Amino acid sequence: MPTPRSPARTLIEAQWIAPVQARTDPSAEPCLVGHAIVVENDRIVEVVPQEQARQHNPTAEHIALPGHLVVPGFVNLHAHAAMALLRGVGDDLPLSAWLRERIWPLESQLVDPQFVRDGSMLAFAEMLRGGTTCVNDMYFFPEASVEAALAVGIRSAHGIIVVDFPTVYASAPAEYLRKGLALRDRLRDHPLVSFCLAPHAPYTVSDDALRQIATISRELGLPIHIHVHETAEEVAEGIAQYGKRPLARLDALGLVGPEMIAVHAVHLNDDDLRRLAAGAASVAHCPHSNGKLACGIAPTARMHEMGIRVGIGTDGSASNNRLDLLGEARAAALLAKATSGRADAWPAARTLRAMTLDAATALGLDERIGSIEAGKQADLVAIDLRAPELLPVYDPVSQLIYACGREHVTDVWVAGKAVVRTRQLADPGVRDALSEVVGRTGVWQNRVGEILSGRV
Amino acid sequence: MPTPRSPARTLIEAQWIAPVQARTDPSAEPCLVGHAIVVENDRIVEVVPQEQARQHNPTAEHIALPGHLVVPGFVNLHAHAAMALLRGVGDDLPLSAWLRERIWPLESQLVDPQFVRDGSMLAFAEMLRGGTTCVNDMYFFPEASVEAALAVGIRSAHGIIVVDFPTVYASAPAEYLRKGLALRDRLRDHPLVSFCLAPHAPYTVSDDALRQIATISRELGLPIHIHVHETAEEVAEGIAQYGKRPLARLDALGLVGPEMIAVHAVHLNDDDLRRLAAGAASVAHCPHSNGKLACGIAPTARMHEMGIRVGIGTDGSASNNRLDLLGEARAAALLAKATSGRADAWPAARTLRAMTLDAATALGLDERIGSIEAGKQADLVAIDLRAPELLPVYDPVSQLIYACGREHVTDVWVAGKAVVRTRQLADPGVRDALSEVVGRTGVWQNRVGEILSGRV
Numbered sequence: 001m002p003t004p005r006s007p008a009r010t011l012i013e014a015q016w017i018a019p020v021q022a023r024t025d026p027s028a029e030p031c032l033v034g035h036a037i038v039v040e041n042d043r044i045v046e047v048v049p050q051e052q053a054r055q056h057n058p059t060a061e062h063i064a065l066p067g068h069l070v071v072p073g074f075v076n077l078h079a080h081a082a083m084a085l086l087r088g089v090g091d092d093l094p095l096s097a098w099l100r101e102r103i104w105p106l107e108s109q110l111v112d113p114q115f116v117r118d119g120s121m122l123a124f125a126e127m128l129r130g131g132t133t134c135v136n137d138m139y140f141f142p143e144a145s146v147e148a149a150l151a152v153g154i155r156s157a158h159g160i161i162v163v164d165f166p167t168v169y170a171s172a173p174a175e176y177l178r179k180g181l182a183l184r185d186r187l188r189d190h191p192l193v194s195f196c197l198a199p200h201a202p203y204t205v206s207d208d209a210l211r212q213i214a215t216i217s218r219e220l221g222l223p224i225h226i227h228v229h230e231t232a233e234e235v236a237e238g239i240a241q242y243g244k245r246p247l248a249r250l251d252a253l254g255l256v257g258p259e260m261i262a263v264h265a266v267h268l269n270d271d272d273l274r275r276l277a278a279g280a281a282s283v284a285h286c287p288h289s290n291g292k293l294a295c296g297i298a299p300t301a302r303m304h305e306m307g308i309r310v311g312i313g314t315d316g317s318a319s320n321n322r323l324d325l326l327g328e329a330r331a332a333a334l335l336a337k338a339t340s341g342r343a344d345a346w347p348a349a350r351t352l353r354a355m356t357l358d359a360a361t362a363l364g365l366d367e368r369i370g371s372i373e374a375g376k377q378a379d380l381v382a383i384d385l386r387a388p389e390l391l392p393v394y395d396p397v398s399q400l401i402y403a404c405g406r407e408h409v410t411d412v413w414v415a416g417k418a419v420v421r422t423r424q425l426a427d428p429g430v431r432d433a434l435s436e437v438v439g440r441t442g443v444w445q446n447r448v449g450e451i452l453s454g455r456v
Numbered sequence: 457m458p459t460p461r462s463p464a465r466t467l468i469e470a471q472w473i474a475p476v477q478a479r480t481d482p483s484a485e486p487c488l489v490g491h492a493i494v495v496e497n498d499r500i501v502e503v504v505p506q507e508q509a510r511q512h513n514p515t516a517e518h519i520a521l522p523g524h525l526v527v528p529g530f531v532n533l534h535a536h537a538a539m540a541l542l543r544g545v546g547d548d549l550p551l552s553a554w555l556r557e558r559i560w561p562l563e564s565q566l567v568d569p570q571f572v573r574d575g576s577m578l579a580f581a582e583m584l585r586g587g588t589t590c591v592n593d594m595y596f597f598p599e600a601s602v603e604a605a606l607a608v609g610i611r612s613a614h615g616i617i618v619v620d621f622p623t624v625y626a627s628a629p630a631e632y633l634r635k636g637l638a639l640r641d642r643l644r645d646h647p648l649v650s651f652c653l654a655p656h657a658p659y660t661v662s663d664d665a666l667r668q669i670a671t672i673s674r675e676l677g678l679p680i681h682i683h684v685h686e687t688a689e690e691v692a693e694g695i696a697q698y699g700k701r702p703l704a705r706l707d708a709l710g711l712v713g714p715e716m717i718a719v720h721a722v723h724l725n726d727d728d729l730r731r732l733a734a735g736a737a738s739v740a741h742c743p744h745s746n747g748k749l750a751c752g753i754a755p756t757a758r759m760h761e762m763g764i765r766v767g768i769g770t771d772g773s774a775s776n777n778r779l780d781l782l783g784e785a786r787a788a789a790l791l792a793k794a795t796s797g798r799a800d801a802w803p804a805a806r807t808l809r810a811m812t813l814d815a816a817t818a819l820g821l822d823e824r825i826g827s828i829e830a831g832k833q834a835d836l837v838a839i840d841l842r843a844p845e846l847l848p849v850y851d852p853v854s855q856l857i858y859a860c861g862r863e864h865v866t867d868v869w870v871a872g873k874a875v876v877r878t879r880q881l882a883d884p885g886v887r888d889a890l891s892e893v894v895g896r897t898g899v900w901q902n903r904v905g906e907i908l909s910g911r912v
Binding site for chain 1: 550
């Protein structure tokens with residue numbers, strides 16, 4: 001019987017590594033210089049000086065990344081991936097026209113598992129190439145999104161979506177929950193897939209369903225992914241209908257806790273902020289979507305001052321045509337400064353933590369991802385800082401947040417597997433599958449045109 | 457005697473062309489489909505259907521750009537290019553610390569013609585590769601900036617800089633003006649170079665000098681490029697010192713007219729806005745810099761409603777580490793929507809006009825550049841819309857503003873010369889010169905380190 005082979009190890013040797021840690025003041029956390037990340041299968045074994053890594057692992061494969069910064073994979077805390085097929089279909093329209101004249105008519109006629117699979121493939125591939133290794137998605141037919149995520153190789157959390165009214169996907173809260181929970185049961189041990197309960201928003205889900213969701217969340221330990229206080233109208237209508245602000249209502253129903261991922265959270269008063277802080281809830285901040293739909297600017301400097309955990313999301317391509325978490329993070333940092341009048345709000349290292357570890361914590365995945373530490377999954381991004389437009393490099397993390405673009409991402413690993421190498425999807429099979437989807441975008445575009453022109 | 461050869465013509469055949477016109481409602485201006493831009497030497501001869509262009513020009517060179525959108529070259533309306541060498545040197549610091557502890561000490565010890573040449577080369581190359589074909593620069597030793605611009609091949613306007621106090625470059629307003637005007641005289645017929653008077657700001661230039669500048673502007677027809685109302689403190693201090701708001705003071709001194717390029721213009725009350733509108737002045741909007749230094753957000757939706765011309769600028773790399781006019785334009789469009797509550801503020805086509813024709817008009821160059829029209833200079837940018845992350849394409853201009861990044865710019869022409877081809881600087885000599893500068897960035901970085909650590 002042959003001796004069991006010692007497991008294959010890979011040394012990722014980067015000029016700089018920003019491990020991201022929860023316990024330190026991120027601004028004071030220096031980059032590791034000349035270190036290697038030792039990866040075995042899906043996990044990080046250790047992060048040590050390169051010399052030491054080579055001595056410990058004489059037969060390991062080396063990946064040399066001179067001039068590169070390696071950081072934890074980005075976690076996109078809010079997306080509707082399938083909507084990539086509706087990218088740009090209602091630009092520059094006010095929210096109500098956008099929804100009533102474009103998104104809803106299109107969704108009611110177009111959305112099926114094939115639409116969700118194709119759109120999600122397009123979106124997940126875009127995210128992965130830009131350094132996003134984990135995405136929190138919310139859409140109809142999540143089984144099709146899961147399929148797309150696994151086909152592309154991205155880690156994903158999927159919403160067990162619930163709305164009060166019937167859609168092409170289900171008819172009533174009980175059916176939405178039944179379908180979503182069945183999918184979750186089927187995949188509960190999958191290493192790359194997790195789930196959130198996803199009641200769409202306070203204005204689309206009744207008290208009864210929300211109460212039931214709070215109970216299921218506690219029983220199963222599932223996060224609750226919900227749109228909250230996106231527009232001023234939503235808050236006003238919530239007060240008119242329920243006699244209290246939506247967040248106060250959610251709080252009374254038991255939903256404002258550490259499991260809550262409050263998406264948008266733009267229009268907040270002091271009471272709303274206190275509830276989020278007291279509940280240890282998380283916010284999924286989507287600055288570009290909030291701009292494009294003219295919703296406003298979330299008070300994110302205030303959130304950080306109050307200790308509220310904030311992750312960053314792209315939202316879907318119909319309200320943010322670019323699924324670029326690095327660009328979204330730069331916008332988050334600059335808006336926090338612009339609106340607070342404090343140039344030291346959301347400093348670079350703190351922003352990096354928001355888009356990695358804080359978002360992982362919101363998803364309940366911080367034991368597994370979000371930082372570069374021994375024992376965690378090897379979800380990693382390498383960025384080449386040698387481009388002329390990135391020189392000189394006074395501080396690699398500052399350069400990442402304020403100067404880099406997704407165009408500087410060269411390599412991406414998910415669970416130790418290289419999914420992007422030298423700026424390309426690494427797996428030829430994935431590239432082929434994506435090409436097929438790209439080929440079908442014209443078909444989807446024609447169908448959209450037919451629906452909007454009233455020809456169907 | 458040989459028959460004079462008919463001049464060489466090039467047909468740029470793009471799937472879509474957005475010509476940008478002043479006279480129409482930009483949102484209603486459709487893209488030209490299947491047209492060719494006929495270029496002869498430095499100029500656009502005509503823009504006609506491809507078939508017709510080929511019939512008229514049977515011997516012309518063809519550049520086929522399937523799936524590409526071609527738009528006028530971007531005009532960066534405010535930059536301090538040389539500061540690329542200080543990219544990231546004072547990130548996340550409040551403005552006063554940023555200036556007092558970093559920028560001023562460094563500038564006083566580092567800045568010389570070599571610093572300006574190297575930094576400007578780095579910045580202009582970055583801009584050019586991102587589609588910027590014309591830049592309005594303001595810095596000490598403009599002769600070195602001009603040299604860098606011509607070396608890289610970008611069109612440029614240079615500030616005849618004036619401040620009241622002595623710097624490494626000059627000692628008093630008279631000397632600043634003398635040096636700048638001498639340079640302008642030397643280059644006044646250069647096809648790629650123009651000049652602005654550049655009094656730094658109301659708080660750094662006295663009434664006497666400003667009056668003189670207004671007179672010179674009228675006599676020579678030169679724009680006046682000046683920082684205005686960047687911070688609330690600046691406005692308050694202006695009132696304390698002069699008894700009126702800085703814009704009111706500039707107006708009284710004769711500077712608020714069509715020749716004015718008011719940079720930043722963040723903190724404006726109704727009276728300020730009315731003055732800019734009544735004077736037909738232009739604004740150079742720098743959203744990322746205003747965010748990074750926590751200055752605030754300029755009221756740009758309001759400016760458009762009042763008919764104020766707004767161009768877009770990157771500012772220098774020390775306050776906006778990424779010299780990416782396309783990214784800056786997206787931020788401008790999204791911020792206008794977010795702050796006005798109107799999703800139809802700054803629609804895509806209007807934003808494209810801001811970053812091209814409106815900025816060209818501000819510089820007094822709208823007869824020559826800013827749109828794709830017969831007789832104008834062939835300053836052009838081609839963007840490849842075939843990337844998976846840009847599909848489907850419902851509206852090419854909307855895709856440009858909301859989804860594209862500078863990474864999708866493939867080809868750039870300045871005055872008919874291809875300066876970027878297939879994403880690379882086209883001229884091997886320029887690439888070599890840039891490599892030399894890149895090699896020296898380490899030396900500059902070391903000197904910065906020495907100065908900041910007090911070792912010099």
